[in-house]
Amino acid sequence: MDSATSPLPQNDLPLEQQVARLQALLEATRQAHSTSAVNEVLTRTSHILVRELEMEGALFLDSSSTQPNVSWGTVPAAPYDNCYRFPLFSRENQLLAELIVAPPVDGSLSIYDRDFIEGLVLQTAVALENATLHERDLEWARVQQDLDAARTIQRSLFPTSMPAIPGFSIGARSSTCYEVGGDYLDILRLEDGTHLMVVADVAGKGLASAIVATSFRASFRSLASQPLPLAELAARIGQRHWEEGPEARRLYVTAIFLRLRTEDGIVEIVNAGHNPGALARSAGSVHLFEASGTPLGMFPGMSYSSETFPFSAGSRLLFYTDGLTEVSQGEEEFGSERLVQAFLESSSSNAPQILESLWETLASFSTNAQQVDDMTALAICHLDPLQQELATP
């Protein structure tokens, strides 16, 4: 600013007056800095200009227009004829506000007044920036609290314990990349004794996807209690989602559903636009359950078909979201082939252990890089008699 680069006009004043002016500036500075509220900083500076420096009026124009203008005294209306303008800049040289000063009625500003105002403006700019950052911090803390509460409620909706089904080992695992996520996993025991499971992934990530995931849960849970074929259940959830409108359609859901009849190990699967589920048979072969239709909620009137098969003892199933296959090492993604291979190679019949080992494999592939998408998986093992014996504590 001028006052920092040009010779100080105070040099022409007697020493006592120079000291008095510096003391006045120090006091004015103290006042501007003694609050952390944006409005208060500007009000205090306006007071000093009008009451102490005897200006006719002072007005702060907010450059972002997010705050109301602050003024004191009398300032003519725009374009502020005969007024003096002083910009307030941040440390990064961004314009924060502009000060309009209406000089005393009897004349213009003296060089001393001008110098004083410039000094005060520099200090006010620092105080204003600090106050703005402080207000932003408070706002951020509120948002963070909201997100923490959202995370707590979302975690509480994740199945806390797996159903104890004799002859089966079931494991589920989920980790979000932000506070909350758009992956969903659920397991329900229905009145007819079958178990209904789903792994789903809402497009996008973060809060918007988490809200849609909760809406998906409501839909899934309310329709699950009705005696519907699995493919019809998927179609109805999709139709309901589509009817929510264009914004919801953009946040479509890919999902893979499973119904397990425990007494004879018959399994029915419907895949709606989701990553293929993998069945590893005891003999070592693999079958993939590909999608029979597009994701839920994307288009109206979609229909799906189901696959029913005997889930024989010794076989294992894996459902997962694309966060697992998209774990990357530089530009290279882990991919579904490697994931299925890792699943096959983990010879455990303990489902939680299988998932733990997959998570370890993925972390080591990405060299523990920060997670970039939500990751969720469900593993089910149908134990053969020997495995059952080993699993019994």
Place this chain on the structure above:
Amino acid sequence: MSAKITVRHSDGVAIVDVNGRITLGEGSVGLRDAVLKELAADHKKLLLNLAEVTYMDSSGVGELTSAYTSIRNQGGEVKLLNLSEKVDGLMQITKLATIFDISDDENAAIASFKK
């Protein structure tokens, strides 16, 4: 880096060249704006050239299908051109390959629009 989107016109078809990433907050809005602008100008035959799309996530897929719906609702036609391996994989997994008309040959794709 967001996607760079340019539009060319050939034989009554608007060819939208997308260059970069179509992900949440990156490129997806640009694609939406470009499609809506063409529709507003009564250009209802759109060919989305995705040859230079380096990455697309689920939000990008949502944008593509949203564009598909907007264009179809206005009586228009949309086709996809030159899918990268990543985008093609997404189209296969989500079964969208059965919905979209996908081509690897620009001239053939332009010629295949209804006259």
